[in-house]
Amino acid sequence: MAKTAVKVGKLIDGNGGPVIDRGVVVIDGKRIAAVGSQSEVTIPPDATIIDEPGLTAMPGMMDLHLHIAQFNTLTFRNYRVAQFEVSPELQQLYALFHAQLCFERGFTTLRDEGLMSTRGLLTEHTIAVRDAIALGVFAGPRIIVSAFTVGTGSHLDLILPRAMLRNPAATADGVDEMRKLARQNLLRGADWLKTCASGGGGTDKESPQVRNHTQDELNAVCDEAHAQHAYCSIHCFTPQSQAMAIEAGADTIEHMVFHSDEMIEAIVSHGIPVCPTLLHRTDHAIEVRRTIGTPQFTLDKMKKIQPFTFETFAAMQKAGVKIFMGTDMGQEPDMGSNAMELEIYVKLGMTPMEAILTTTRNAAEAVHLDEDLGTLDVGKYADLLLVDGNPAEDITVLQPRENIKAVMKEGKIYVDRRKGSEKDVIDVEYASWALADG
Numbered sequence: 001m002a003k004t005a006v007k008v009g010k011l012i013d014g015n016g017g018p019v020i021d022r023g024v025v026v027i028d029g030k031r032i033a034a035v036g037s038q039s040e041v042t043i044p045p046d047a048t049i050i051d052e053p054g055l056t057a058m059p060g061m062m063d064l065h066l067h068i069a070q071f072n073t074l075t076f077r078n079y080r081v082a083q084f085e086v087s088p089e090l091q092q093l094y095a096l097f098h099a100q101l102c103f104e105r106g107f108t109t110l111r112d113e114g115l116m117s118t119r120g121l122l123t124e125h126t127i128a129v130r131d132a133i134a135l136g137v138f139a140g141p142r143i144i145v146s147a148f149t150v151g152t153g154s155h156l157d158l159i160l161p162r163a164m165l166r167n168p169a170a171t172a173d174g175v176d177e178m179r180k181l182a183r184q185n186l187l188r189g190a191d192w193l194k195t196c197a198s199g200g201g202g203t204d205k206e207s208p209q210v211r212n213h214t215q216d217e218l219n220a221v222c223d224e225a226h227a228q229h230a231y232c233s234i235h236c237f238t239p240q241s242q243a244m245a246i247e248a249g250a251d252t253i254e255h256m257v258f259h260s261d262e263m264i265e266a267i268v269s270h271g272i273p274v275c276p277t278l279l280h281r282t283d284h285a286i287e288v289r290r291t292i293g294t295p296q297f298t299l300d301k302m303k304k305i306q307p308f309t310f311e312t313f314a315a316m317q318k319a320g321v322k323i324f325m326g327t328d329m330g331q332e333p334d335m336g337s338n339a340m341e342l343e344i345y346v347k348l349g350m351t352p353m354e355a356i357l358t359t360t361r362n363a364a365e366a367v368h369l370d371e372d373l374g375t376l377d378v379g380k381y382a383d384l385l386l387v388d389g390n391p392a393e394d395i396t397v398l399q400p401r402e403n404i405k406a407v408m409k410e411g412k413i414y415v416d417r418r419k420g421s422e423k424d425v426i427d428v429e430y431a432s433w434a435l436a437d438g
Helices: 078-084 088-103 123-134 174-188 214-229 239-250 263-271 283-291 297-318 339-345 351-360 361-366
Strands: 004-012 020-029 031-037 046-057 062-067 106-110 144-146 194-198 231-235 253-254 384-387 404-409 412-416
Touching: 004 031, 004 384, 020 046, 020 263, 062 078, 062 361, 078 404, 088 106, 088 123, 144 174, 174 194, 174 214, 194 214, 214 239, 231 239, 239 263, 263 297, 283 297, 297 339, 339 351, 351 361
Parallel strands: 004 046, 062 106, 106 144, 144 194, 194 231, 231 253
Antiparallel strands: 004 020, 020 031, 046 384, 384 404, 404 412
């Protein structure tokens, strides 16, 4: 197995400690063999040396709540038109492309949180993208597939306009149907199930306060996931829905919108990780949604709940909730700009290092992959970024494409923007592709 030693000016190992000056990561095959300061680590004599004293090394980032098969503003003019015109096969190819757009900007692991289309859930399509990448057919990030397991008229059903034709097999009602849909999703190969306990923000004329499922239905979905050694995430906008998710045994709670002190205390005591998804709530995201055909009613609702999301984040951060990074990237903003989420966390009270942990160590722990991912520690996969700048001082350096100088996954460099070493996973010139509606 090939050995590589990556020498850098600064090293962030993802454990939350101080930045290591003149750091080095020794890689043996796919995994890390040694890590620390160059004065303390012995570099094997047969190792290939990558010496970048002006760059910072850090773990690969993770976005654990996004929708890679959505019609994103970077690739589609109008997502509503696309819902009628784009075939599932083409949509699957865009899912791969969207995943690669995130990968080339430093996101080595993604958890896709499902899709609702006129043709159904397209769970098999996303699983095929996951498997093709894992098998080495295409370059891309590690993908965790979380499949929608929801009821008729639920928040995720209302991602489609109300009058649009639907695939009746995409939703279920009652405990037995929910169990069957859960089992079908797991049979197809989903890693996680995704359901909803409340309404949401990005759909037409639906209050975030509405209840989406009975407690028994939520219990059934989580029970089926756990019975097959899988996991369940639950969309929650309200304290009532958070209480239902806790009772059901949710493995993660998705979104920070409304809160109560009592429910924050309960979330902390149960140790359930929570995903904020704040980038989706910003003025920038709302304006992007306006340009790609979102109705004014929905835009108004997104703006109305915006201040509550920021207040809830600050309250949960202060109370010690386990926070991991997710953007709800789907229709907006543009795929690959995921690191903008971290800037919001810092503006709301986190230190840059705390924000880094949400997308590295905390993220890996939330999806039970921390034995292999999340930190630069001996024995873990060598998922490694080389960054121009120090994100522990300025979190915004993770946003520009040109600052992500190299992306390594499991010891292999897939993206290299260092002078004389140009390599990428996307063959076309960035943003040169046409916007599609069909």
